[in-house]
Amino acid sequence: MEEKLTDGEPRGAATAVRSSRRAPGPRLPQVREVLLMLLPPVAMVAALSLHEALPNIYPDDYVPVTYAPFLVICLAAYGACFVVACFVPRFRKRFGHYSGLLTVAFLVLEVLDIATLKTGYLRLPFMPSPDKVFYSVTSNVPELLNDFYSSMLLLFTGIVIGAVTGMVSGVLIGWSRICNYWFAPFMKIIGPVPSAAWLPVVMVVFPTSHAASVFLIALAVWFPLTLMVSSSIRSTDKRLIESARVLGASEPYVMFHVAIPAALPSVFTGMFMGLSSSFGALIVAEMLGVKAGLGWYITWASSWAEFAKVYSTVAIFIVIFFTLIELLFKVRDHVMKWQEGTVRW
Amino acid sequence: MVADPVVHVLRAENIVRSFVNGAGVEVRALDGFSFSAEGPQTVAIVGPSGCGKSTFLRLVAGLDEPQAGTVVYDGTATATPSPDRGLVFQDAALFPWLTVYDNIAFGLRARGAFNRERGLVDEYIALMGLAGFERSYPHQLSGGMASRTGLARMFIGNPGLILLDEPLSALDAFTRMGIQDEIVRMQQRERSLIVLVTHDIEEAVYLADRVVIMSARPGHVIGEVGIDLSRPRDRIAEAFVAKRREVMAVLGSTGALGRHDEPILSGQG
Numbered sequence: 173m174e175e176k177l178t179d180g181e182p183r184g185a186a187t188a189v190r191s192s193r194r195a196p197g198p199r200l201p202q203v204r205e206v207l208l209m210l211l212p213p214v215a216m217v218a219a220l221s222l223h224e225a226l227p228n229i230y231p232d233d234y235v236p237v238t239y240a241p242f243l244v245i246c247l248a249a250y251g252a253c254f255v256v257a258c259f260v261p262r263f264r265k266r267f268g269h270y271s272g273l274l275t276v277a278f279l280v281l282e283v284l285d286i287a288t289l290k291t292g293y294l295r296l297p298f299m300p301s302p303d304k305v306f307y308s309v310t311s312n313v314p315e316l317l318n319d320f321y322s323s324m325l326l327l328f329t330g331i332v333i334g335a336v337t338g339m340v341s342g343v344l345i346g347w348s349r350i351c352n353y354w355f356a357p358f359m360k361i362i363g364p365v366p367s368a369a370w371l372p373v374v375m376v377v378f379p380t381s382h383a384a385s386v387f388l389i390a391l392a393v394w395f396p397l398t399l400m401v402s403s404s405i406r407s408t409d410k411r412l413i414e415s416a417r418v419l420g421a422s423e424p425y426v427m428f429h430v431a432i433p434a435a436l437p438s439v440f441t442g443m444f445m446g447l448s449s450s451f452g453a454l455i456v457a458e459m460l461g462v463k464a465g466l467g468w469y470i471t472w473a474s475s476w477a478e479f480a481k482v483y484s485t486v487a488i489f490i491v492i493f494f495t496l497i498e499l500l501f502k503v504r505d506h507v508m509k510w511q512e513g514t515v516r517w
Numbered sequence: 518m519v520a521d522p523v524v525h526v527l528r529a530e531n532i533v534r535s536f537v538n539g540a541g542v543e544v545r546a547l548d549g550f551s552f553s554a555e556g557p558q559t560v561a562i563v564g565p566s567g568c569g570k571s572t573f574l575r576l577v578a579g580l581d582e583p584q585a586g587t588v589v590y591d592g593t594a595t596a597t598p599s600p601d602r603g604l605v606f607q608d609a610a611l612f613p614w615l616t617v618y619d620n621i622a623f624g625l626r627a628r629g630a631f632n633r634e635r636g637l638v639d640e641y642i643a644l645m646g647l648a649g650f651e652r653s654y655p656h657q658l659s660g661g662m663a664s665r666t667g668l669a670r671m672f673i674g675n676p677g678l679i680l681l682d683e684p685l686s687a688l689d690a691f692t693r694m695g696i697q698d699e700i701v702r703m704q705q706r707e708r709s710l711i712v713l714v715t716h717d718i719e720e721a722v723y724l725a726d727r728v729v730i731m732s733a734r735p736g737h738v739i740g741e742v743g744i745d746l747s748r749p750r751d752r753i754a755e756a757f758v759a760k761r762r763e764v765m766a767v768l769g770s771t772g773a774l775g776r777h778d779e780p781i782l783s784g785q786g
């Protein structure tokens with residue numbers, strides 16, 4: 173394998189030179205690329221065969237259900253992507269980029285499988301086998317979907333309210349001296365208090381625990397957004413504002429068409445910060461307030477020492493948060509096309 | 518070309534404008550500064566750095582107010598900005614999130630005139646030699662293109678009074694000469710009154726009908742040279758060089774040249 177890799181390199185380089193001279197068209201994958209892309213399935217097959225070959229030792233008479241099908245599905249999905257990657261160079265580049273990470277991920281799964289189910293080196297209840305973790309999801313889909321729905325409803329209501337109020341108050345505090353005088357101190361006092369500290373207060377103040385939770389999440393988004401937007405609007409390049417005024421723009425027009433666009437980079441920074449802290453607020457709200465949702469499910473499962481459920485739900489959270497952040501990145505890259513090339517992230 | 522029936526008049530009398538600098542000391546930028554200009558013509562203002570030229574243009578543009586004295590344009594005090602008084606800063610100050618097209622259309626949109634006059638945008642893009650760059654963002658432009666865009670954004674409003682604050686000083690000599698001709702052409706086309714602040718004596722003599730020379734801070738007018746050369750002007754003609762020498766002589770009499778060497782260097786070329 174090693175040998176083939178080093179052997180493939182010069183040939184690969186030569187193909188690259190040749191193909192760059194050829195007319196544009198779907199370039200076929202180079203040997204080195206293919207070998208790299210073959211690493212993850214090798215790890216998957218290894219994990220699968222070890223899992224099937226070795227006897228299940230710990231705990232006694234445990235019958236694994238989900239792990240093997242999971243690996244097979246992964247293998248099939250990877251195979252499909254691989255075929256596409258062979259013919260679509262753009263996809264191949266992004267897909268191949270993750271080969272190393274994927275390989276390591278499956279190796280880690282393999283090690284965990286052996287350390288738990290196959291040897292009992294890591295003990296229950298804290299260290300369930302990968303199979304048990306996967307099974308805690310597949311055996312529980314309706315309830316998880318239900319909790320997922322209620323978490324997302326809470327999160328999105330809070331984020332939308334927080335983002336809208338944060339934009340409005342940020343623009344007002346940044347633009348108007350009067351608003352700045354009256355509301356900036358309020359923002360600076362209220363904002364940095366962590367959600368957990370608010371909990372006892374909001375539980376009393378709000379009629380329902382749902383409303384209290386929405387408030388906590390909205391607050392977590394509102395503060396960083398207001399702070400970033402207001403300070404960025406206050407520091408808008410003076411000459412841009414003056415140019416706009418000289419061109420005949422009214423004050424509101426300058427605000428909407430100069431100050432706010434100029435503050436857009438900070439809007440996104442604020443949203444990233446707000447999104448991150450909203451996740452924390454969601455967990456706090458669900459663990460202590462609302463009696464539903466994935467966060468609540470984690471608390472409930474850990475009180476029964478069902479750590480497989482805890483881990484799988486934490487993993488689900490990670491996937492959700494990761495997806496939301498990535499989504500925001502995409503939106504930002506799209507909205508801020510004009511910045512391309514002027515900054516490096 | 519038919520003469521514009523409207524003769525624009527700018528009159529500034531005994532202006533005082535001082536600032537408090539970082540150290541808490543009062544700095545008199547302008548002290549008893551008087552200036553007047555009228556008609557379709559170009560007036561250049563030259564003077565040592567920090568003598569209050571930009572401060573004066575900001576007062577005329579309505580971005581700032583004098584502590585004493587009056588600035589009157591066409592019969593009204595210039596207390597607030599107006600699209601009839603266009604201003605271009607040194608580095609154009611384009612809106613980085615707008616394309617060249619949208620930058621140029623900004624004024625029309627801000628005044629709600631875009632739907633009626635959208636044809637003007639393409640016209641000015643062509644006039645300023647920006648065709649093909651409509652969809653570019655400012656950071657994708659060369660300095661010269663950015664400068665043309667800034668000028669087009671101002672010219673499109675057809676202001677009666679045009680204030681230029683060293684609009685070309687960041688450009689190389691060739692680009693600068695090209696845009697200078699552009700400005701001459703636009704001035705003859707629009708029949709506007711241009712007040713140009715510059716450090717480049719050649720530029721002043723090339724563009725202006727009058728060159729007004731200011732003292733070091735606190736700034737006031739110490740002299741004036743009329744440039745009655747016909748256009749297009751020949752930069753190396755005897756008469757042209759004589760005018761440059763004349764302007765420099767007045768500047769030199771202030772001792773300004775000792776502290777401010779740019780006019781000599783760029784004027785010598």
Ligand SMILES: Nc1ncnc2c1ncn2[C@@H]1O[C@H](COP(=O)(O)OP(=O)(O)OP(=O)(O)O)[C@@H](O)[C@H]1O
Binds near residue numbers: 545566569570
């Ligand atoms: N906003 C301000 N705050 C404090 N001081 C200022 C301010 N604006 C201008 N000044 C001071 O006023 C003086 C005149 O400034 P101005 O910008 O008008 O000079 P200038 O003639 O345009 O100079 P240059 O040729 O270098 O552009 C300078 O000493 C400057 O420090």
Ligand SMILES: [Mg+2]
Binds near residue numbers: 682
């Ligand atoms: Mg200046």
